[in-house]
Structure formats: C-alpha cells, structure tokens
Amino acid sequence: MTITKGNANILTKSRQTMSGGTQRLRDRWAAAPRGARWGVYTALIIGALLLPSSAIGGFMTPRSDWATVLVYPIAVYVALAIGLNVVVGYAGLLDLGYVAFFAIGGYAMAVLGTMWGWNFWEILVVGVLLTSVSGLILGAPTLRLRGDYLAIVTLGFGEIVRISAQNTDAIGGPRGIAGIPHPPNLSDFEIFGIRPLRYGVLDPRPYYYLLVLLIVLTIIFVKRLENSRVGRSWAAIREDEDAAELMGVPTFRYKLAAFAIGAAIGGAVGVVWAAKVISIIPANFPFFLSATILAAVVLGGSGNIPGVMLGAFLIAWLPERFRVFQDYRVLLFGAALVLMMALRPEGIWPSRRRQAELAEGTGGMGALGAEVGGPGGEVEAEARTPETGR
C-alpha cells in the first residue's frame, strides 16, 4: 500500500472517473416509483422479444444469421452467466467447472431423449433435478474448503465430467450423441410470420423465445432469493464467512444451496441447448467455456444481474460481430481480465454492495497475503490457519 504511491494514484483516478456517471443513474433508479420500474421491465421484455428481427440482424452479425447467433451463444451465455452469478456473485464461491453442469444437462437431454424416448418437458424437469443433485454431490465434500482450493477442485470436476463422457462408450464416447429430439410442438399459432411454439430444425426463433422465458423466470427466482433471508446470508458469507457463522448463519448449508441453484440453472440451459442442436459431443464442454462464462460474470459485474447479462452479451456478441476477434478473442479476454482486475475489479456494471466490498478487499476469499498495512491485514491473520474453511 505504501511503496508505489504514484502508481496507485493513477489507478484510483481512472477508476473514479469511470464510476461517476453510473452513480447518478443508480440514484434515479432507486428513487423511481414502482410504476416506472414496471414500465421499464415491460419495455425490456418487449425489446427482447423483438430482438431477433432481421432489421438489426444485418448490423449485429453481418456474416451469420442473427437469430441463430442470438440462441447460441448469446442467450445461452446470458442464461449461464445468471446461473454462475448465483455461485460467484452472490455466495462469493469461485467455480471454475461450471460447464460441467451445462454438460450434465445436455447429456441428460441427449440420453433420455434418444435412448429412453422421453419428452423434452419431462427431461427439463428431470435434468434440473439431476444437475442440482450433482451440484450437491460436488458441493458437499468440497464446500468446506478454502475458496481457492474450491476453484481448483471445481476445475478438476469439470474435467472429470468431460473426460469421463469421452471415455464412456455407452454415451457415445468422443463421438457424442446424435439425433436428439426437438421439443414437441405446442401449437401452430402464428404471429408476424413466426410460429413461436413450433420447434423445428430451420427456425431458431422458437428456441430463442424459450430461452427468453427461461431467463425471465430465472431472473425472477434469483432476484427473489437475493432479497430474501437466503440472499442476505450469501452476502454475509461472501463478506466474512467466519463472522457469518458466528452470527448464526448456517454457512455450509447456504453455500451448498448456492451451488445447487447455480447447477440447476446451468442444467436447464444445457437441456434446452441440447434440444436445439440435435447432436452434442464432449468437446462442446471444454474448460474454456467455464472460463468464458466466468469472464462474462466478472467483466459485467458479479452480483448484479443486469451487469452480468451485459457482460455475457458482450462476450458472446463481439467475436461474432468483428471477425478480427475470432482468432484473437481469447487473447483479448485474457488481457481484458487482467486489465479489469487492475482498473475496475468490480466489473462494468457492479452492484453497489459488491463495489464497496471489493474496495475493502473482502468479497470472496479475503485479501491477498503478504501485504502490509493494507485494508485486508486483519483478514490475513485468520486466513492463515489451515482449517477455518475459507
């Protein structure tokens, strides 16, 4: 803290100028009447429904079909980011293997759909249950670990799931599973030349609407949780787990809940995605996808749903829009993550609480060690004892 003052000042200044404008906007929103808020929500949903229009498609993705890109990667990334946000943003647990739950959802759809002949809607329910149970199975032994250990274990779990799928011939091995059925048609109802409830091969828009519905329901669910006893417990755990435990928060149970809920959301997205793409292979679920979704959450502003959605949208859309990014996008992600952590660790559009936490050096796993006189100095002392569970 004391040694290179000049350097730190430049960083602080550039951070302050960046957050000045958004602060005012936040105050307006916090003071807005209920009706105005509902107006904005309605406008946003209508906007989302009109999004696959070809009028903007030419600008958004000049080289590929806009509606297809909207389904994958955009809507899928947005939904996954909302799910991962529960784990990373709310509970402050770093999960580097989130793609495993997406994969389990996808494989649930593929196996139950092709081999057992189940219907999409049944599989959606079973898939969500299955992934949340797998979240519990992974979480129960590992959530007592310190935060950074958890990161590595989840990374290992993600790889175990992928390599196991690759080595198991019963689920197709490296060739994966083909011929996954589409969801059954609900009706031939037609509006503006779209049949939003007819799930075929050609038109991606019905899947997009399905994902929008999933996203909206997830947001409502997650937002209700955030403002409940559960959400307050998560915030307490994130800020100081030991203090939360002393205050009577059953930290382990709530961390497990965050894990299971995040997993369930990832699984649901996996089911929908597999039902659209017809065939899946283990290579669809690399570590890189976990890192991408994490990048989306962190760049957008972990803990804040609009921020996370914005981050996911940008990360999914930019490489599709600009061909230059295609080759260099991972390189740029990497550089952006490093820069972002140095300049604005709270992300593009963070929640205020999260911003304050990160400024203090708390907000997940405590402060870095070997820092003298820094704000995290006290946290350091207990981070040191091996079995505090952080």
Add this chain to the structure above:
Amino acid sequence: MLEGFLNQFWPATVDGLSLGAIYALVALGYTMVYGVLRLINFAHSEVFMVGTVAALFTLTTLGVSGQLGGLALIGMLLLIAVVAVVASVVTAVGLEYIAYRPLRKRGGSRLAALISAIGASLFLQQLFALIVIPRLFRLPQEGGRLPVQAPGWVRRSDVVTIGDFVVRNDKLLVLVAAVLMMVALDQFVNRTNLGRGIRATAQSPENAVLMGVNIDRIITATFAIGGAMAGVAGALYLMRFEETNYFVGFLLGIKAFTAAVLGGIGNLRGALVGGFVLGLIEMYGSALFGSEWQHVVAFVVLVLVLMFRPTGILGESLQQARA
C-alpha cells in the same frame, strides 16, 4: 485387470517416478508462491509452457539432429535447461509485475487475483498459439495450435536392468536432475539470507517488514525461483516427451497443483513427496483402469485429498515446517 497391473508394476513405477519428478518441480512454483502470498498462481502452468518452448527453440536453432547419449546428452540438457530457465524466470517475474503487483498494492481480494491469473494464463496460451510458436518454428498460422515435435535428439538406452525393473537413461536423468534441483532449493531456502527472508515473509509479512525485509524483493525472488524450477521442468519434459504445444501447461499445471496440495501446500519437501506420490498413483491407475483414465485418476485423487486431508501428507506451510 489385476494381472495386467502386476505385469506393468515395475514399468509403471519407473514411469510414475519420472513423471512425478516433473510434477514436483512445477509444484514447487505453486507451493512457494502460495507460501508467501497465499495465492494460487494459476498462470504458473504457462511459465512451464514457456520453458518447454524455449528449450525446443534452442534445440532447433542449434540444429541438433544426431541422437545424443551419455555426456553429450547431459551437456545439451544443461544448455537447453539454462535457456528454459531464463525464459521461465522472465515470464514468472513479468506475471508478478503485470498481473499481481497492481492488485497487491491495492489490497485487492484473492478472488480478483485468481481471476487476473486466469486472464494472464489465457493470454499467454493464445499469445504462444497465435504468434510466438508459429514465428519461432516458422509454421503456418494454424500450426501454432498443433503439437510441435522436437528433432529426435535423445538416444534412449536402458541403463539399469534387473529382471522386470528396467530404467531408461532419459527417465533416470529426469529423476536425478529433479532431485538435485530440489536439494539445491532446500539448501537455498534454509541457508541463505534471501531464503531466510522468504521464510520470514511466509510466516508473517507484517513482522518481516518490521525486521527490515524488503517484501517486494522477496516476492519477486519467490516468483523467480518458482519460474526457474518450472524452466528446468520444461527442459526435462522436452527430453522425456520430445514435443510441446501451447496447451501443454494446462493439465500438467493442475496435476502439479494437485501434487503441491497432496504434499501440503506451502511445504517444499511436501511438493517433492506429493509429486512422486501423484506420479505413481497416476501410472498405477492407468495400469489398472487403462491409460484413458489417467487424468481422471489424478483429479479424483485431488478431490479425495482435499476432502479428507486438506493439509496434505506433510502438512502445510513454509513457516511451520521451516521449509
């Protein structure tokens, strides 16, 4: 299954130990940085990758093609190891300056540091895949993503043969070199002034500063030492497997981290023990279940260790074990 395992027992033991030696060298980098900073240097796997690439570049630049054995092999190994160490140390120290130091100065959260590390890791991988590897080895752009083969430069011969127990020269060399490096490091940390500074910082950064330790210098030194070990590991890896690619560090890095945790993270001797134990478990595991399950075995070991003995075999911490 069991019969196959018994047939492969001795070869698997030798392979496991020589693989474990490489894990142990890379694990030292994780363990040193963790001991001092309480940070998982996620980008350390890329430090190793840079080492393998530098070693391979030296080989191709020198135009080594004849197969070397005996002293010539050892001399060449030393030469490529020196180059690999330089490249890895520069990478490791550069990482500290760019990805960690700005966060440290602000007392940033460890979550932020870990994410910065992931970013740096992705950046380095892609930098090598897209630019460095194609340029260095004059490959077309797509070639950067494929494994780059070393010219066959090692003449492999069996140095020890006792019944089933056969040791090939390159495996023996890996083992000996790794153990020598480890002994040297152990002496360094326990005997020198800088080593004392490292131990002091690991014990309590606040008090170390009060005692006149320059913490920034210690941290740079820690990254440099970890980088040097990874560089040696890179050169040994190139001798043993004769190829590399931009992604070579990813799995090996996770395994090495597992080895560090297995032995007790922050504990230098633990890294050695953890590396050998993990190498053996992996090789026995693939002898039992088939080589395609090798990586899964390693990850299952990681999860089990963290569940039942998160402090590792020898116990954690640079400070308590007095390294």
